[in-house]
Amino acid sequence: MMSYAKPHKWAFAGIFLCSLLGISADLLQPYLVKIAIDDHLAIGQTSVGFLVQLAAIFLGLAVISFIFTYVQNNLLQHVGQNIVSRIRKDLFKHISKMSMSFFDRFHIGSLVTNVSSDTETISSFFTQVLLSLIRDGMMLVLIIVFMFQLDPVLAGYSLIVLPVIAIVAVLFRSQLRRAYQNARTRLSRLIAFTAENLSGMFLIQAFHQEEEQKKRFTEQNQLHLKANITQARSNVIFNRTFDILGNAALVMMVWLGGRAVLGESLQVGVLYAFISYIRQFFQPINQITMQWNTFQSTTVSMDRIWNILSTRPEVDDPKPGTASTLEPRNVMGQIDFNDVSFGYRADRPLIQHMNLHLYPGEMVGIVGTTGAGKSTLISLLNRFYDVNQGSIEIDGVDIRHFPQANLHRIVGLIQQEPFLFSGSIIDNVRMFREDITREQAIQACRFVGAHAMISRLPQGYDTRLSERGSGLSAGERQLISFARIVVFQPRVLILDEATANLDSHTEQLVQQALESVSQGRTTIVIAHRLSTVMHADRILVMENGEIVEEGSHQKLIDAEGVYADLYTHAREAGNDSAISG
Template sequence: MSDTIIRKKQPRTHLDLDEDKKQNTSAFRSILRYGRPHRFTFVLIFFCSLLGIAAELSQPYLIKVAIDDHLALGRTGLTFLIQIALVYLVLSVISFVFTYIQNNLLQYAGQNIVAALRKDLFTHITKMSMSFFDRKHSGSLVTNVSSDTETISSFFTQVLLSLIRDGMMLVMIIVFMFQLDVTLALYSVAVLPFIALVAVLFRKYLRETYQQARTRLSRLVSFIAENLSGMFLIQAYHQEKEQMKQFNEQNGQYFSANVRQIRSNVIFNRTFDILGNIALVLMIWLGGKAVLGSSLEVGVLYAFISYIRQFFQPINQITMQWNTFQSTTVSMERIWAILSTDPGVKEPDTNKAVTLTTDDVNGRIDFNDVSFGYLEDQPIIHNLNLTVHAGEMIGIVGTTGAGKSTVISLLNRFYDVNEGSIEIDGVDIRKMPQETLHRIVGLIQQDPFLFSGSIIDNIRLFREDVPKEQVIEACKFVGADSMIRRLADGYDTHLSKRGSGLSAGERQLISFARIVVFQPRILILDEATANLDSHTEQLVQNALSSVAAGRTTIVIAHRLSTIMHADRILVMQEGRIVESGTHKELMELRGTYEDLYQHALEAGRETIFEEKSRNDAG
C-alpha cells in the first residue's frame, strides 16, 4: 500500500463563513472611510440629484395634465401649447444642469478618494519588510496598485452614482405612480420581490466568477513581468517557445475565466430586461382595459407607461452596477489585505527610539548570539557572535547558502533576528528608526539598482537639496567623473530602466558615488565585483579603497582577491563562522579557506589574486 496520505479538503464551517463576512465588512468600512473628507460634496450631490430627478419626472406628469385637463376637453389653443412646451423645455434644462453638476462633483470626489487610497497603498507597500515581498509577487502588487484601485474608482463614480440617483429616482417614480393610480402602482411594485430573488441567487456566482478572473489576470501580469525582466536569459537559452507555451496556457485560463464572467453578467442583466418587458406588457394590457372601460384617463395611462419605462431603468442600472459592486468588494478585500498587514520589521516606540547622527557613530558592530531563519523551523544563522571594530575592514567568504548575505540583510534590518541582538556602538538596531539605521549603513549590491532618470539624480537619489557640485566631487573621488563626462549629456544623461545603457562597472562606480554623497559610517559590499572583468574590477577596487577609508567595511566576496587585504576574513559554513584571520593566517590553517582558494585558482577566476599573492610573498 502506498505511504502517500490523501488529505481531503475540509468543508468550510459556519465559523469560517462568519469570519469571512467580518473581514469583508471590515474591508468595506475601511475603504469607505476615505470618503469622509468629501461628505459635504456628497450632500451637495444628493441635492443636485434630487432637483435633477424631480425636473425629469415632472415631464410625464406635465403631459398628463395637458392631455386630460386640456386636450381631452377640446382646449387646443396655441398659447396653451406654447406654454406647455416652454415649461417642458425649462424642466429639461433644469434636469440637464443639475445632472451635469452632480456628475462632475461625483467624479471629482471619486478621483480624489482613489488618489488618496493609491498613495496610502503605495506608501504602505514601501514600508513593508523583505519577508512581505518574499510572499508577494511584484506582478500581484502592480495589479493591486493599478487595477484594483481603478475598480474602486468605478465604485465611487458609477456604483455610488447609481445608488444615489437611481435609488432616488425609483422612490420618486413609485410616489408618482401611486399618485396617478393605486391599483396599477401595486401591480408594478409586485415585481420587486422577483427582482430581489434573482439578485440573491446570482450574487455568490457573480462574485466567484469575478474573483477567479481577477486571480488569473494577476497571474498573467506576474508571468509577463517575470519574462520581461528575464528576457536576456530567455533569448540566451532559446526559451521563447517554452515561455510562449506557458503564456498561452496562462492567457487561455484568463480568457476562459473572463468569458465565464461575461456570460454570467449577460444572463443576469437580460433576466431583468425580461422582467421589465413583462411588467410593461402587463401594465399596457390592464391600463388599456381601464381606458376602454372609461375608468382610467388617457393622460394617466400615458404618464403611467412613461413611469413604467423609467421604473425599470433605475432597477436595471442598479442591478447592472451589482456586477461592479461585486468586483469592488473583491478589490477592496485584496487592498485591505495589504493595508491591514503590519510590517514584519516595526519601527521602535517613539519614547524608546534612539536617534543617532552620522557624526555620533564610530562604527562598531556586535552580533550577540544571533540566530535566524526565514522559516522559524529552518534556521540559517546559528548562535552567531561577532564583533567588528570601528574602522575595521572584514571580508566574508563561503560557499553558496553559507549565510553570508543573510548576515548583511540582518544588519540592514531587512529582517529581524529570531534570537539575540545586533548592536551598532552598543545600541540595538531595533531601537533605531529605520531612517537612522539606513543613513548609518550604506549598501552596495552585486547589481546596483538605477532608476529611470538622469545620472545626477541617480547619484543623489532625486534629492534636490544635494548640490550638483557635491555630486561631481563624489564622482571625482571614486573615479567616475571622466566616465560620466564622456557620455552625450554628461551628468544630465538620461538612463533607461536599471541603467541598461551602462556597463556593470559603470553602474558600480555610480553606486560608490552615492556612498560618498550620503556618507554612511558603515559600508557593506555584497558581491559588488562578482560580475566584473579584471580591468573594471581594478577600477572598482580603487574606488572601494577610497570609499572605505575611515569607515567600518564589510565585504562579501565572490572573488577572494576582493578581500585579500582585509583586516580580517571570516569563513562561513552552514550559518556559522568556522575560520577567522588574515589571508596569510587562513592559508596556514590549510582548512576551508585554502580549499576555496584552490578551487578558485583551478576555475581560473583568480588571476589578480595570484599576482597579488606573488607580490606579497616577494
C-alpha cells in the same frame, strides 16, 4: 471606502441636491402630459397658446435637467478621482514601508495590479456605480411616489416585482463574485509572468527559450480568457433576467390599466403617465443591475487592496518612547552579533547562536559557498528581517531601537546588481534629494573615479538613464552606486558581491573606489572573488550559517582549512572565482 469619502461630504451633499433637482425635472414631464390629456384634450380645450405654454415648460425642465446633471457628473468625477488618487498614494506608501518578508510572499505582478488596475476599478465605482446608486436610486423612489399619486392600486401591483428582483440578485451574487475574483487573479498572474519574462529576456534568448515561454504565456493567456468569458456570460444572464422581469411587469400594467380605462375607472392621461413611469421604473433598476459587475469587481479590488493595507510590516519602527537615534557622524562603527539565531521559516533555522564582533574602522571579508548565510547576515544587519533570537548592536545600541531611516543612514549597502532609477545620472547619485547639491554629487563621483566616465557621456551628469540604467556597463553602474554611498556618508559600509560580475579592468576601478570609500568606515565585504578580501583586516569563512574560520588571509592559508581549499581550487582553475553566491 467611507473613511476616504468623509473629507468630501459637502461635495456629496451637492451631488445629492443636483441629482434631486435634475431627476425631479425629468419626472415632471409625464405628469405634464397627463394634465394636458385629462384636463385639456379630453374636454376639447386645444388652443395654440396652451400648446406653446406646455412646450415652454417642457423646454425649461429639459434645461434644468441638463444643468444639474452636468454639475452632478463633474462633482462626482472630481470627488472620485481625488479619492482614488489618495488610495493609490496610500497604497504605494504602505508597500514601500513593508518588510522584505512581505515581498517574499507577494508577487510583483500582483502588487502592480493592485496599484494600477485595482485602483482604476475603484475609480469606476465612483464614476459609474456610485452615480447609478445616487441618481437611479433617487429616481426609483420618486417614481414610486408619483405612481402612488396617480393610482395606488396599480402602484401596489407594480411593486410585486421588487421581491423577485431581490431574490434574483441574491442568487447571482456569489456566482458573480467568484467569477470576478477568478478573472482578477488570472490577470495578476498574467502580468506577473509577463514582467518576469521581460526582466529575463536576455536569459530567454541566450538559452533559446522563446518557444517554451511563448507556450507558457499562451497557457496563462488562455486561462485569463476563459475566466473573462465566464465572467461575461454570468453578467449577461444576470442582466437579461432583469430585462425579462421588466417587460413582464410592463405587460401586466398595460393589461390592468387598459381594462381600467375601458371600464371608465381610470383616465387615459393617468394610464399614459403610469406606463411612462413604469418604463422609467425599470430603467433605474436595469441601470443599477448593469453596474452589478462593476460593483462586484470593485468589491474584489477593495478586498485585494485592503489585504495589502491591513498587512502590518514585520519589521517596524520602535515606539517613540523606546526609540534611539545616532547622528551618523558620531557613530564609531562597533558591530556586535549577540547569540543571534534566524531562519526565514521558523522550522528551518539558518543561523544559530552566532556571536560576532566587528571593531570600528575594521574591514571584514566574508566568504563561503552558496547558502552559507552570508547575505542573510547582511540582511539582518540592515534590518530587512528581524532576528528570531539574540540581538544585533551598533555602538552598543540594539538596531531594533533605531528608526529605520536613521539605521539606513548609518549602514550603507552596495549590492551585486546596483539599482539605478529612470532619470538623470546626477539624480541617481543624490537619489532625487534636492537638499544634496549638484556640486556635492559631482565631488562624490570624482572621489570614486566615476567622473571621467560620466564626462564622456553625451549630456554628462544630465544624461538620462532608462530603466535599471541600461546603456551603462555593470562597472559604470557600480561606480555610480559607490558615488551614491559617498554622498550619503554612512559609517558602516556593506558590499554584497559588489565585484562579482565585473571584468578585471573594471574590478580594479571598483577596488580603488572601495579603498577610497572604506577609509574610516567599518566595512563588510561579501566576496565572490577571493582577491577582493585578501587584504581585509579579517576574513570570516561561513558554512551552514556558522563561522567556521576567521583570521587574516595568510593565517587562514597556513591553517590549511576550508579557506585554503577554496584558495587552492581558485588557483588551479586559473582565476579566483571559486566561490559563488
